[in-house]
Amino acid sequence: MLRFRIQYNKDTPLQYVGNLDLHKVWERYLRRARVPVAYTQGFHPQPKIQQAAPLPLGFLSQNDLIDVWVEADQWSEKDFLTQLQATQQPGIEILSVATIPLNSPSLPTLILSSLYHVILLDPVNITELYTRLAELLDRSSITRTRRNKTYDLRPLIEKIELTPLPEGCAALEMQLSAREGATGRPEEVLSELGFDPYAARYVRTGFIMKE
Template sequence: MGKTPSSQSNPQPVLTRVRVTFAKSGALIYTGALDLQKIWERVLRRARLPLAYTQGFSPGPRINLASALPLGVSGERELADFWFTAPPDMDTFCGQVNRAAPPGLRALSSEVMPLSSPALQTRVEAAEYHAGPLSPQEYAAAVAGTARVLSADSLPRERRGKPYDLRPLILEITMLPDVAGGGTIRMTLKAREGATGRADEVLAELGLAPDAVPLARTGIILKPETPVVK
């Protein structure tokens, strides 16, 4: 005897996974990752996009941010994955989001991703940062500091009471002068789980006051997906 309709479990919707490249600036640079996730949830609700939620006693939105930004740092090309219970119109997706978003949050591009793709956090390899503009005095100090840092075998530091070496987390530092004698700093830092370089700590090693230098994360570098062997 077959199951009655009332005894059958509700079929689960087929989800669509969308990866969004977005910018975070203005007052939102002082918003942490958990609050940013709540803001995204409200934005998608206002945009009438069918955001999916986890199952269980305490359902949560299916949102996956690639990497949390330190407070006070802007993000020019951040990444996040969202799951929807119905396929959004990708031609109008960013427009819908931006009309519903608060100042400082802007969707730049979007693409549909395979549901089987690894979680974003597991694919983050490195992050690119831009610091400045620097005054001529700051720039001169940073040039000298860069030579010292890049030639060092190790840069012992402490984070949350634990010692670690900052040097292997620094992949690149490039000084970019301007016509006024100052300039900016471009750096690429490792951003793997358990091995993440902080741009503010690099600035401190260069002899700069991190809180006094505007800092932006300009990109997140993902490692290639490992092909699934069948």
């Protein structure tokens, strides 16, 4: 058996496909590409596929990751990549394939932080936005409620950078914690900044991972 880590982009055709359905998209994609995916043991065997981290509905992603276990003794990364790229799947752009040791930790446990590119779709006052951002980062705690539980958003915000865009719009580059039980959400950051979280375009651009 071999284990491969696929790096890919999730584009517009799959923007409103949820994580469970995206998992099924990958299953069908690998089947069409004639990849001999390994299956779990038990009464209900499932393809051994593991996504890096859930992506909220409506988000796009770049440099996303998924691990796939394959029933093969030998298969080069180049051949696997060629086979995937020869079988097109709308909304998935394959970037690279890497062989991973079978005993490596699970992909989700390796992720420390997620990186986001957030574009505000409505014109903003850039000077005021800089002020709001400075005030937000200066706060010692930010109490939020998610799923009927309160939590502190502030320690989950690791870094935010503001970039003015043409026509009075702006983009925010966010680095947010993505550890188990401590995951920052960019739309909640926008809400704390006083913006409508639905009036933005979100792209998760990558991860910071354990070495």
